[in-house]
Amino acid sequence: MKEFDYIIIGGGCAGLSLAYELDINKKLEKKTLAIIEIREKYKRDKTWSFWKVFNHNFEDCVIKSWNSFTINSRYGSHEMKNKKYPYQTIDSGLFYKKVINRLKKNQNIQFLKDIDHLNTKNSFVFNSITSNQVYDTGLWQHFKGIEIETPKNIFDDEIFNLMDFDCDQRNNVHFFYTLPFTKNKALVETTWLSKMNDETLNDYDLQLENYIKETLKIKNYTIKYEEEGAIPLFYPIKKIEQNKLNIGSAGCMTRLSTGYTFLNIQEHSKYISENIEMIKKAKIYHIGKKYEFLDKIFLNVLKRHPDKMPKIFFDMFKGSSEAVIKFLSNKSNFFEDSKVIFKMPKILFIKNIF
Ligand SMILES: Cc1cc2nc3c(=O)[nH]c(=O)nc-3n(C[C@H](O)[C@H](O)[C@H](O)COP(=O)(O)OP(=O)(O)OC[C@H]3O[C@@H](n4cnc5c(N)ncnc54)[C@H](O)[C@@H]3O)c2cc1C
Numbered sequence: 001m002k003e004f005d006y007i008i009i010g011g012g013c014a015g016l017s018l019a020y021e022l023d024i025n026k027k028l029e030k031k032t033l034a035i036i037e038i039r040e041k042y043k044r045d046k047t048w049s050f051w052k053v054f055n056h057n058f059e060d061c062v063i064k065s066w067n068s069f070t071i072n073s074r075y076g077s078h079e080m081k082n083k084k085y086p087y088q089t090i091d092s093g094l095f096y097k098k099v100i101n102r103l104k105k106n107q108n109i110q111f112l113k114d115i116d117h118l119n120t121k122n123s124f125v126f127n128s129i130t131s132n133q134v135y136d137t138g139l140w141q142h143f144k145g146i147e148i149e150t151p152k153n154i155f156d157d158e159i160f161n162l163m164d165f166d167c168d169q170r171n172n173v174h175f176f177y178t179l180p181f182t183k184n185k186a187l188v189e190t191t192w193l194s195k196m197n198d199e200t201l202n203d204y205d206l207q208l209e210n211y212i213k214e215t216l217k218i219k220n221y222t223i224k225y226e227e228e229g230a231i232p233l234f235y236p237i238k239k240i241e242q243n244k245l246n247i248g249s250a251g252c253m254t255r256l257s258t259g260y261t262f263l264n265i266q267e268h269s270k271y272i273s274e275n276i277e278m279i280k281k282a283k284i285y286h287i288g289k290k291y292e293f294l295d296k297i298f299l300n301v302l303k304r305h306p307d308k309m310p311k312i313f314f315d316m317f318k319g320s321s322e323a324v325i326k327f328l329s330n331k332s333n334f335f336e337d338s339k340v341i342f343k344m345p346k347i348l349f350i351k352n353i354f
Pocket residue numbers: 009010011012013014015036037038039045046047048049050113128129227228229230231247248249250259260261262263
């Protein structure tokens with residue numbers, strides 16, 4: 001039976017980011033790594049976006065960066081600018097290609113389909129797959145996005161729309177998200193924050209078609225790419241196992257109030273690589289107690305008062321762009337937290353602590 005020093009289960013965003021970080025930092029010159037991945041072929045399947053609050057390895061996979069964005073709701077629209085922390089979008093197709101091309105050159109790395117034929121007794125395992133999630137209890141962020149191309153230049157590609165709540169809410173929380181990559185190409189996404197047991201919300205194609213025609217006023221377009229997904233807004237059960245560390249979504253790297261995960265994965269991959277020689281003592285990833293506490297209250301309000309959320313999100317973005325960006329990217333200090341919390345309806349939040 002074959003043996004490897006390290007095994008990564010799941011060669012997706014977290015698994016590949018970690019393998020890449022280990023490889024570029026020459027941590028695999030004398031060590032062997034198996035990446036267990038079930039997919040037959042890699043192709044673009046996700047579009048990862050985030051505020052770039054620190055440097056990462058995938059600048060060359062960025063489709064587009066913006067310094068301005070808008071928030072729309074029935075209360076109006078406002079624009080935010082921030083040059084220091086651009087919002088970036090990564091094409092997962094470019095990411096997979098870049099990482100796999102590099103890893104294939106290292107003879108100490110092997111891609112395998114399953115773990116069954118390996119002797120794992122002496123290996124350290126990084127696991128990025130979750131066992132079956134509980135579908136009907138927790139809240140999820142579920143969505144469908146389509147990249148559309150128009151014959152004429154109609155988008156302003158200097159500014160993107162982070163959230164447009166001026167749409168049908170159906171007693172849940174619903175918004176559209178538009179990322180104009182060029183003047184005639186944009187990703188338009190319909191996003192719901194809800195439980196997963198209401199299938200009436202899943203008419204994504206119709207929602208997108210109506211929004212593009214009626215709100216964006218685009219009659220003529222072709223669909224170039226589609227993505228659909230659901231991000232759990234609750235953590236998988238944490239299990240501490242010897243010689244095993246969970247990474248990615250399975251490792252609780254998702255910020256529950258936003259679904260943002262990509263940069264947290266990058267940060268922890270760097271940490272693991274820096275500490276690989278003493279990996280058995282490495283820290284489990286934590287978003288931070290402060291964010292866990294505030295997100296819990298935020299999600300309680302969202303669950304109990306979905307009708308109030310468009311106004312809450314709208315008001316949150318009314319203050320300093322730097323404070324809100326750093327807060328949502330889990331990099332805020334006490335003063336920045338206070339600025340964001342000050343915009344929230346305090347009595348409602350206090351009532352929903354438990
Ligand atoms: C469509 C979509 C869009 C997203 N957009 C954003 C975004 O804009 N910004 C952001 O920060 N986050 C975003 N996220 C959240 C998060 O960043 C991604 O889900 C990210 O891919 C998580 O990385 P991961 O490695 O944990 O999971 P994945 O990237 O899903 O990797 C898991 C891998 O495990 C493989 N696998 C599954 N089962 C097995 C098995 N039994 N054996 C072996 N391999 C297996 C899968 O094929 C996959 O390659 C998005 C999520 C989705 C679904």
